[in-house]
Amino acid sequence: MMTMSNAYIEEFPAEAKVVRTAFYSAFLALALGGVFGIVQTLHRTGYYRFIDSADYYTVLTAHGVFLVISFTIFFLVGVFTWAVTTSLDRGLEDLRFTWGWYGLMAIGITLSGVAILAGFTDATDISASVLFTFYAPLQGHPMFYLGLVLFVVGTWLAGADWFRSWWAWKQENPDERIPLPTFMVLTTMLMWYIATLGVAAAILLFLLPWSLGLIDSVNPLLTRTLFWFFGHPVVYFWLMPAYMMWYVMLPKVSGGKLFSDPLARVVFVLFLILSVPTGIHHQYLDPGIAEGFKFIAMTNTMFLLLPSLLTAFTVVASMEHGARQRGGKGYFGWLKALPWRDPVFTGMALAGLMFAAAGFSGMINAGMNINYLVHNTFWVVGHFHLTVGTAVALTFMAVTYWFLPQITGKELWSRSVALGQVVLWFVGMTFMSNAMHRAGLLGVPRRTAEPQYEGFEFEAAVGSMGELQAQIALGGVLLTLSLVLFFANVFGTALNGRSDDLPANEYADALSGPEDAPLVLDNLKLWTGIAIVLVIFAYTFPLLSIIDRGGLLGPEIIPLPVFIESPALLVGAVEQLTAGTLESIRPVLEVSR
Amino acid sequence: MNIHTYEKVWLIGSMVLIVGFIVTVTYGAVGLGIAMVDDSEETIEPTELDEDERFAEPRVEQVGEDEYEAYVVAQTFMFSPDPIEIPAGSEVTFHATSRDVIHSFSVAGTNINTMVIPGEVATMTAEFDEPGEYGVVCNEYCGSGHHNMEGELHVVPEDEFDMTELEIEADDEVETGDEATIEVDVENRMLEALETTVTLEIGDEALSESVTVDGSETETTTFTIDAADLGEGDHDWTVTVDDYEDGGTLTVADELEEDDDDE
Numbered sequence: 001m002m003t004m005s006n007a008y009i010e011e012f013p014a015e016a017k018v019v020r021t022a023f024y025s026a027f028l029a030l031a032l033g034g035v036f037g038i039v040q041t042l043h044r045t046g047y048y049r050f051i052d053s054a055d056y057y058t059v060l061t062a063h064g065v066f067l068v069i070s071f072t073i074f075f076l077v078g079v080f081t082w083a084v085t086t087s088l089d090r091g092l093e094d095l096r097f098t099w100g101w102y103g104l105m106a107i108g109i110t111l112s113g114v115a116i117l118a119g120f121t122d123a124t125d126i127s128a129s130v131l132f133t134f135y136a137p138l139q140g141h142p143m144f145y146l147g148l149v150l151f152v153v154g155t156w157l158a159g160a161d162w163f164r165s166w167w168a169w170k171q172e173n174p175d176e177r178i179p180l181p182t183f184m185v186l187t188t189m190l191m192w193y194i195a196t197l198g199v200a201a202a203i204l205l206f207l208l209p210w211s212l213g214l215i216d217s218v219n220p221l222l223t224r225t226l227f228w229f230f231g232h233p234v235v236y237f238w239l240m241p242a243y244m245m246w247y248v249m250l251p252k253v254s255g256g257k258l259f260s261d262p263l264a265r266v267v268f269v270l271f272l273i274l275s276v277p278t279g280i281h282h283q284y285l286d287p288g289i290a291e292g293f294k295f296i297a298m299t300n301t302m303f304l305l306l307p308s309l310l311t312a313f314t315v316v317a318s319m320e321h322g323a324r325q326r327g328g329k330g331y332f333g334w335l336k337a338l339p340w341r342d343p344v345f346t347g348m349a350l351a352g353l354m355f356a357a358a359g360f361s362g363m364i365n366a367g368m369n370i371n372y373l374v375h376n377t378f379w380v381v382g383h384f385h386l387t388v389g390t391a392v393a394l395t396f397m398a399v400t401y402w403f404l405p406q407i408t409g410k411e412l413w414s415r416s417v418a419l420g421q422v423v424l425w426f427v428g429m430t431f432m433s434n435a436m437h438r439a440g441l442l443g444v445p446r447r448t449a450e451p452q453y454e455g456f457e458f459e460a461a462v463g464s465m466g467e468l469q470a471q472i473a474l475g476g477v478l479l480t481l482s483l484v485l486f487f488a489n490v491f492g493t494a495l496n497g498r499s500d501d502l503p504a505n506e507y508a509d510a511l512s513g514p515e516d517a518p519l520v521l522d523n524l525k526l527w528t529g530i531a532i533v534l535v536i537f538a539y540t541f542p543l544l545s546i547i548d549r550g551g552l553l554g555p556e557i558i559p560l561p562v563f564i565e566s567p568a569l570l571v572g573a574v575e576q577l578t579a580g581t582l583e584s585i586r587p588v589l590e591v592s593r
Numbered sequence: 594m595n596i597h598t599y600e601k602v603w604l605i606g607s608m609v610l611i612v613g614f615i616v617t618v619t620y621g622a623v624g625l626g627i628a629m630v631d632d633s634e635e636t637i638e639p640t641e642l643d644e645d646e647r648f649a650e651p652r653v654e655q656v657g658e659d660e661y662e663a664y665v666v667a668q669t670f671m672f673s674p675d676p677i678e679i680p681a682g683s684e685v686t687f688h689a690t691s692r693d694v695i696h697s698f699s700v701a702g703t704n705i706n707t708m709v710i711p712g713e714v715a716t717m718t719a720e721f722d723e724p725g726e727y728g729v730v731c732n733e734y735c736g737s738g739h740h741n742m743e744g745e746l747h748v749v750p751e752d753e754f755d756m757t758e759l760e761i762e763a764d765d766e767v768e769t770g771d772e773a774t775i776e777v778d779v780e781n782r783m784l785e786a787l788e789t790t791v792t793l794e795i796g797d798e799a800l801s802e803s804v805t806v807d808g809s810e811t812e813t814t815t816f817t818i819d820a821a822d823l824g825e826g827d828h829d830w831t832v833t834v835d836d837y838e839d840g841g842t843l844t845v846a847d848e849l850e851e852d853d854d855d856e
Contacts, residue, residue: 053737053740054737054738056740057734057736057737057739060734129737131734135694135695135733137693137694137695137711138694138695138734138735138736219712220694220695220710220711220712221710221712221713224695224710259597259600260595260596260597260600262594262595262596263596263600283708284629284630285630285697285706285707285708285715286630286708286710286713287630287631287632287634287707287708287709287710287713287714287715287716288632288636288710288712288713289631289632290631290632291622291628291629291631294629294631295622298615298618299615302611302614302615303611305607305610305611305614306607306608306611309603309607309610310600310603310604310607313599313600313603314600317597317599317600363614366614367614367617367618367621368618368621368622368629369618369621369622369627369629370618370621372627372704372705372706373704373706375706375732376697376699376706376708376732376733377699377732442701442702443699443700443701443702443703443728443730444701445697445699445730445731445732446732447732447733447734447739448732448734448739448740449739449740450740451740453728453730453743454743455728455743455744455745456701456726456727456728456743456745457728458701458702458728459702512595512597516594516595517594518594545632549632549636549713550636550712550713554712555636555637555638555639555640555711555712556638556639556640557639557640557693557711557712558639558640558693560669560693560694560736
């Protein structure tokens with residue numbers, strides 16, 4: 001076939017198929033998560049309730065798991081596969097291995113997803129309405145935990161795949177610096193390996209055996225702490241592909257170059273070493289953890305602001321450089337020279353703007369003592385809809401408009417629809433997250449089907465609860481419309497014919513390149529070592545103290561399988577669950593074989 | 594490494610900001626005395642709360658002048674005690690634990706907010722200057738009825754606050770020729786002595802007796818009524834002590850049925 005195009009699919013057709021499959025998997029999760037999102041928005045705000053409030057928590061679990069596990073991480077493996085192959089300019093070493101890890105992830109998330117969705121029907125005892133945090137003594141079906149394990153193992157193997165590419169490349173290019181995108185992939189994966197040890201321990205040592213009836217009880221504070229060992233760094237796992245796009249793609253679409261390659265490396269090294277030893281900041285209000293440990297987590301968290309503040313500078317500086325290359329002038333006049341009609345640029349720029357706002361609410365969350373005011377309130381939900389819900393999700397959707405032609409070889413269906421989509425997301429999220437933050441300050445809790453109580457009412461100093469609910473519902477509707485436009489473009493593009501006239505597969509050069517970066521920055525062993533030492537410092541004593549206080553398996557607790565409504569049925573249900581367990585995992589093992 | 598001047602300025606500014614945040618939080622802890630929920634409490638067996646001296650009876654206790662302790666148990670899907678009543682102008686230390694899953698104890702619109710984890714006791718102290726009513730919510734998902742889990746915290750004006758409890762033992766039935774007794778235990782769970790009047794109303798009669806109940810003590814007042822004065826039939830009675838009231842019915846009969854003795 002004759003072609004003039006240098007698109008990714010022409011260079012790496014087999015890898016393009018991997019990226020495409022990963023992206024489509026992510027989009028399926030996004031669609032499901034979006035549907036559950038609007039159902040819960042309308043239910044919670046009281047505008048339209050067609051499910052039982054008890055089922056709200058199944059909806060919420062599905063919304064959370066599908067969006068922050070499946071959508072984000074499937075997209076990540078797509079972006080990282082593109083980044084490694086493009087920046088090393090070589091294909092993956094063994095595509096059977098690649099499809100192997102993809103398959104493991106897909107099977108894993110399907111098992112967890114089925115366990116969650118089975119909560120809607122009484123036809124089966126299977127259920128896992130335990131939310132994304134699955135705190136014991138809430139107990140999900142073993143299939144839920146098993147699925148998560150397989151999914152995470154899949155991501156571990158994906159990391160191994162990328163490391164393999166890098167090692168092979170290094171043999172042939174012993175004196176070259178690690179290309180920036182690959183450097184970002186490798187540091188992020190090292191962080192991920194350390195972070196997932198926590199959740200792997202929580203599930204494999206405690207929650208899975210407990211749900212199978214092999215052990216009688218668990219220490220709720222211990223499994224919770226192990227969850228947050230993973231639960232905070234996972235947010236950087238979502239964020240790092242977005243950061244990578246801001247560093248290597250945004251300067252390019254702005255019309256210029258990345259301001260500084262060395263500082264980009266510094267930023268990713270800081271995330272590697274500081275992401276994990278901060279998890280206890282989610283547990284500021286937990287009894288059983290000493291104030292000193294909380295203080296250490298708080299200090300680490302505050303220093304974790306540094307890489308994000310550096311990113312803010314570099315991103316804005318790169319955009320300004322691009323704008324001036326395009327003829328922009330003046331202190332602020334250059335903003336007008338930016339390509340605002342390009343959905344890839346506008347989506348990422350708006351995502352970055354929202355991330356700045358998220359930074360401010362994040363600083364409040366991080367403040368150990370002011371956290372009392374906002375902990376577990378709707379404020380927190382407002383915060384993470386700005387971070388993962390906009391900084392990450394909107395960046396992913398915006399770059400999708402660049403990636404789709406690259407991985408399908410087809411022109412984007414409609415740039416104007418794409419532009420409308422990213423702006424609509426920004427507007428919708430402005431309404432929703434602003435109202436969520438404000439409601440949180442009134443003490444309105446997160447994670448509840450009906451934030452209205454019999455004995456009292458929340459009082460708003462400015463506006464009213466009704467006005468806040470209306471803003472949230474309006475925001476939710478706009479976000480749903482935005483998703484519809486997004487999927488229209490994904491389908492429309494897929495239905496287009498192949499095009500020979502696509503932009504080349506390129507990313508941004510740097511003004512100050514890798515030659516300015518000290519060699520030590522590429523010493524991954526050193527940074528991994530420091531990261532491990534910091535984790536040991538931050539976690540050894542808290543974990544030992546929790547085990548010393550509550551025991552490895554904790555006090556006697558009553559597991560609460562969340563599908564059982566009446567406590568009187570509990571005991572029978574637990575027995576039934578245990579007996580049914582072996583039957584229910586047998587088909588699982590066959591599938592994964 | 595080659596760092597642009599502007600970027601250096603930004604870097605320094607960022608570090609100042611970060612250190613500034615840490616300093617303010619430290620000042621909040623050391624200077625303003627905002628303590629964190631921590632590991633100072635012993636662990637507890639969630640399935641044995643009924644035998645625990647603090648949590649068997651969830652309650653408010655006075656421990657000093659204007660100082661109170663509240664023992665709160667959270668369970669699916671309720672708080673006890675509910676409502677929690679405390680006087681304005683007091684300092685209250687809340688101790689909260691869970692009988693089952695993880696909950697929270699959160700007083701809406703205030704910074705009284707803690708996780709309640711089975712096996713652990715969360716302790717936090719707060720001052721209440723003004724009277725008011727607050728909602729208490731569980732802000733951690735605890736199962737299918739999570740949204741119904743609520744309670745109330747009443748801060749009552751200091752002069753209207755007491756911790757008086759009435760317990761009454763009264764005859765149900767007496768024969769016409771006998772006397773009926775109604776025994777009223779007035780418990781004063783405050784530290785200061787309580788001066789009050791116990792009033793019994795029965796039929797057309799009203800009997801009153803003044804009592805002084807010392808702090809953390811119980812006084813018993815016994816009323817004796819001649820059944821003959823009341824006459825045959827059912828007589829409703831009420832006992833009143835300050836704002837508290839309790840009542841029952843006394844039956845006066847010519848001859849009580851014999852099978853009462855068989856039991």
